[in-house]
Every structure is written in C-alpha cells, then in structure tokens.
Amino acid sequence: MVTIKDVAKKANVAVSTASYALNGVKKVSPKTKDKVLQAAKELNYRKNGFASDLKRASTKTLALILSDLSGPFYSELIRGVQDVATDHGYDLIACSAIGGENSTAAKFLTEHRVDGCIVLAHNITDEMLKDVAHHHFPIILLDREIEVDSTVHVKVDNKKGGFKATEYLIQNGHTDIAFVNGPSDSYDNQMRFAGYQEALQFYNIELQNKWMVSGNFTREGGESAANILAAQDQVPTAVFFANDEMAIGGMEAFKKRGMDIPDDISIIGFDDILEAKYVYPKLTTIRQPKYEMGASASHVIFQMLNNEKVNSTFELHTDLIIRDSVKKL
Amino acid sequence: MVTIKDVAKKANVAVSTASYALNGVKKVSPKTKDKVLQAAKELNYRKNGFASDLKRASTKTLALILSDLSGPFYSELIRGVQDVATDHGYDLIACSAIGGENSTAAKFLTEHRVDGCIVLAHNITDEMLKDVAHHHFPIILLDREIEVDSTVHVKVDNKKGGFKATEYLIQNGHTDIAFVNGPSDSYDNQMRFAGYQEALQFYNIELQNKWMVSGNFTREGGESAANILAAQDQVPTAVFFANDEMAIGGMEAFKKRGMDIPDDISIIGFDDILEAKYVYPKLTTIRQPKYEMGASASHVIFQMLNNEKVNSTFELHTDLIIRDSVKKL
DNA sequence: GTATTTCATCGAAACGTTTCGATGAAATCG
DNA sequence: CGATTTCATCGAAACGTTTCGATGAAATAC
Secondary structure (H helix, E strand, O other), rough: OOOOHHHHHHHHOHHHHHHHHHOOOOOHHHHHHHHHHHHHHHHHHOOOHHHHHHOOOOOEEEEEEEOOOOOOOOOOHHHHHHHHHHHHHOEEEEEEEEOOHOOOHHHHOOOOEEEEEEEOOOOOOOOHOOOOOOOOOOOEEOOOOOOOOOOEEEEEEEEHHHHHHHHHHHHOOOOEEEHHHHHHHHHHHHHHHHHHHHHHHOOOOOHHHHHHOOOOOHHHHHHHOOOOOOOHOOOOOEOOOOOHHHHHHHHHHHHHHOOOOOOOOEEOEEEHHHHHHOOOOOEEEEOOOOOHHHHHHHHHHHHHHHHOOOOOOOEEEEEOOOOOOOOOO | OOOHHHHHHHHHHOHHHHHHHHHHOOOOOOHHHHHHHHHHHOOOOOHHHHHHHHHHOOOEEEEEEEEOOOOOOOOOHHHHHHHHHHHHOEEEEEEEOOOOOOOOHHHHOOOOOOOEEEEEEEOOHHHHHHHHHEEOOOOOEOOOOOOOEEEEEEEEOOOHHHHHEEEEEEEOOOOOOEEEEEEEEHHHHHHHHHHHHHHHHHHHOOOOHHHHOOOOOHHHHHHHHHHHHHHHHOOOEEEEOOOOHHHHHHHHHHHHOOOOOOOOOOOOEOOOOHHHHHHHHOOEEEEEOOHHHHHHHHHHOOOOOOHOOOOOEEEEOOOOOOOOOOOOO
C-alpha cells in the first residue's frame, strides 16, 4: 500500500508538507503543491480514511440504522435524511441491524465509526441504545421512546393516526372492524392499535378479540391475516391494517377469495407507501410524513453536534388519504 | 473519550493486557480478564473502530454502492449480498452515489474504508472506477462492463431477456411493438434494447422510430412515455418497457386514458420487482435473478480476498414470467 | 536442587494520518 | 544595512489500537 510517506519521498518534501498539499492547505507554495500532487498521481496514492479520521476525531459521516436495508418503506425517509446530511457536507451510510448484537449496526453504534446515528430498527434493543447513548454521540430514534436524556425522538402521532383511520371507517358505516397488528414489540404498532381502541371506545363499539390478528408488518403476514379473518364465521366489514404492506397483501388475499374491495370488505392501511396508489383498488391509508421525518432527524443531529440545546421529542402529524379501498356511505 | 489506556490504568494492567482481555485472546488469566472487563464496563469504554482497523489493516466490511439508497428495486439483491457477507463474518454497509465525485460512495471507494465494493450505480463514472481498481481492492460491477482486469462483472443476459420479451409479444400476434427506454447511459437499457431489436429483425418486423420513447427508468417517466405513445396517430398494440417501474407507471397512464390492458394494449416489463404481481392487471415481465446476483457478487469478493483466481465475468440468466398484462392469442 | 518449559504480563513499536511549534530563508521596512 | 516580518518547509508528537518480543515467576522435569 502506498502511503503519504512514499508520496513525500517521491516529491522530495516532508510528510507534513505532503499532507498540507494534499489537503489544500494554503501555506504550501504552488510549485511544491504541484510536485506533491504529481507524485501522488504517479504512485496512485489513496489516503487511508481511518488514519485520517482517527487523527481528526471526526468522521463527517452519519449512519442510518435500518432493521433490514431491504425494506421498501424507507425511500422517502432516506431521502429526507440524505438531503439534509449532504447540505451539511456530511456523508450518509445505511447499515442493517440484522443480527442484533452482532450486526453491522451494533458495530457502528458502539465503535465511534460515525458522528451520529439515526435509528429505525426494531431489532436493536433498548438495552443497547441506552448503553451507547452518551453526551457526544447523538442518537435519533425514529421508532420508539426510551428514557435516556441524550437521545432524541422524532415520531409521528401514530395514535392519532390510528384514531383517524378507525373513525373514518366508522363514519362510513362500519362497526365490524378488524385490526391487523404488526410485530408486538413495535412501538408504532402499539400506538396505532391504541388509536384504534380509542376510536372504538369513543364511538361505543365493542372491541372483538377474534378480529385482532397479527401480520408482522409483511405482505405475506397481511395475506395470512386476511385469510384468517375471511375464514371466520363472522367476517368483519372493514379491516384496518397497521401498515400498507400488510394491507396490500391482505387485499390480494381477499380478492383471491372472490371478495370485492370495497364492496364486500373495506380496507384501510397506514404509511402511504408509494405502491399504495398503484394497487387496485387504490389504497385508502394514513399518510406519514416520511421525508419530513428523515429531514428533521438529520437536522437535529447537526444541532446536537453544534452543542445546541434541542427538544427531546419532535412529533409530526399524519393525514388521512382517501382513495378507493373503503366503501363510502 | 475513554480509551483503552484508561481501562488499563483502572484495572492496573498494561495496555497490551487490556487489549488482549478485551479481544478475548486466550493468553490472559481469567482473573485479570475479569478485572479488565469490569473496568471497561464501569468506564463505559467503547473501542475506537478506526484505530483498530488501522492497525489490523482490514475492516471486515463490504460496501454496497447504490445510485440512490432509496430505490425499491434493490431489496432482493441486497438480501443476497447480505446473506453471503454475514456468512463470512463480514459487515455490509450501503452508501449512495448521489453527488458523483463527492459522494459518500466515492469516499468509500477511494479511501480504503472497506475491504471490497459492489457497485450498482450508474452515477459513478467509469473513470473513477478505473482509477480505484487495483489488485488488493475487489470491485464487483453489477451494471456495466469496463476493461480493467482487476474488476469482476456479474451481469444478467439482458439482451437475451430483451429478446425473450419481444419474442413473446410477437408470438402472441403483435407486430406493432413500442419500446420505452431507460437512461441512455445505462448499460442494462442498451442491452435490453439490443435484444428487442434483434427479435424484431429475427421475425422480420421493421423497427419504427416513432415508437422508441424514453422514460428514464422511473414511474413518472413511464407515465409520460405512455402518454406520448397513446397520443400518436398510430398507437402500437404492445409496449415493452425497459423496466417494471416504468411499466407500472405506463399502465396507470393507459388506464387513465380509458384503455384496457391487455385488451387494448399489451404491456411487458423487465425486472420482476415485487410490485409486479400486485398491480392490476398483474404485470408480465422478465425476471432478473436479483438475489442470486447479490449472492454471487458477494461470493466473488471473498474469493478475491482469499487470492483465489476468479473469472472476470459471471452471467446469470433471465426468465419470462407470464402474468396478465399481455393479451394472449 | 538445578535446568527447562510454560505462562501471564509488560513495554514499545507500529499502523497512516494531521497538526503544532520550530527553523531558516526570503521579503519588507526604516 | 540591520531589524523585523512573512512564508514555505520541516521534524516530531499525537490519535487509539494491536501485536511482537522480552521478562520474570511459577510449574514441571530430571
């Protein structure tokens, strides 16, 4: 491996001078600068980023920790994060939390490899986050709340969203409303469910346990949830899926059984993912401001890096997006 | 920041001993090991990953360079890469190439921050890749071929795929077949188009320039391409979109104009993305073995890291997936 | 009881940078 | 011309690890 020493030697200058030249520090004369640059080029010199970061004690990089890297939901959120990071001259990398304690994400969280982290990964334990959170390492949590003072939460009012979704169904004449859960350890899911419960209670509708099924936030989970619901003796007239992925899988399953949407059964989802408006019928859902979530999270990190005082919680609101999957009164 | 020195001091051992203890090297006695671990815990010690990587001269990390981080197509491919990387005890990070020369991707490519790279990003120039490619830095290219001996290409026979798609349309009675291009600098697109051309020629059908439009591989691009085609005096009876994203956008646009798919116009895509089977009507398309692409790429990297001899090109095949968007004879 | 081996521990060097303070030459000034 | 400032360049220390070879104590062997 060719190092800066080799470059310096070739250019007949001191290592320090080479470093200055390479980094564009003004105090080096144009002539020697050229010499150094030329030598570097000839040797095909590549600086070692670690050595550099080690010395500088800053990485100019943010990590976005995702449960899986391969989920479709994140596009807009990532864009939000990325735009703001780029604006600040920072790099963004995404890493997966598959594997929990041994995951790439854990490595980046614990080993000072980035200047800050944005976490949206239910497979990272609260434990680990608490462990890692400390004053000069900003961590923004997008999917949970834990009580550590150095972390910041950007969240969406999932509960109100769940309420809105349920209320919309009720206002369109439904009383037999099923709820399809995501993973039980998901904070988002819990809140959406809470909103659902609250709406039922508010409108004096009894919650039916047989209509609580789970679908793990996946398309396949949604399909099987739908099948379970459809096979019951008493089939609900509307289903609130805790996310769009499941809703889309569920619609597919219902259609396969010959049920018409929304005539036989109404569907509402949550998230407003891109596909939502491309499926048939177009999915009515609750929109999360995903781009804004990403952008806010990223924004807060930079405030923290500048030692500014920040609120520990940011809450963004949701919108009901009315399309064609709910039968209207 | 608490360093290993602090830990060593607190535990009353030498720095080296602390390092051994922390890394689980056997030659340290259980008693001192405990002492060190205890001290580390009390001080909330986090090792500095850079210092460690710097000394070890290996990162145990692979980078997946994507044009955008927020594209939906990549899910399966990423899973393929990830599975194999994890099997080898390696971490995987994804980084975006937005910004070209100044992107995160460029930084990771040039600064020895990872042990190998998998590139699927048309916004990284050939120039830069050639510049960086050298013997101990494996680079796997998924979306282009350039003539540098230390890079490896994993590709799909896009041309044959393009041929198959077109042939299928022809065999179902179509002769008026439009082609919607992706970005002109995309190697994939060029090959798919070449396959299309070859099929037309093979079946003695003349290529019509008015039916070559472009859609930039995006949904919106597909919509506008469809609108352009539909507005012509002579509308084709079938459209081959160079990817599914565009096809889905296109179908939407055709439907909006009151055209029935496949009765009025047949559609075929390319990729077989997840949504393909959830849109209405289900999209007939050419499947790319995305998971296998990712897995092979990752596999090859490890062979290269072991200094094994590897082929410079791997070619995977495509399959025609027949669904409902092409009218059958 | 001496010679040898095993073993835990240690100190120091190394990884490749960046950056501080020093050095001396050239340029400026009166 | 001597004094002072400016400037390019340099050497050395530092960042936080890992790891080599050395050291001496304990354990084993004869």
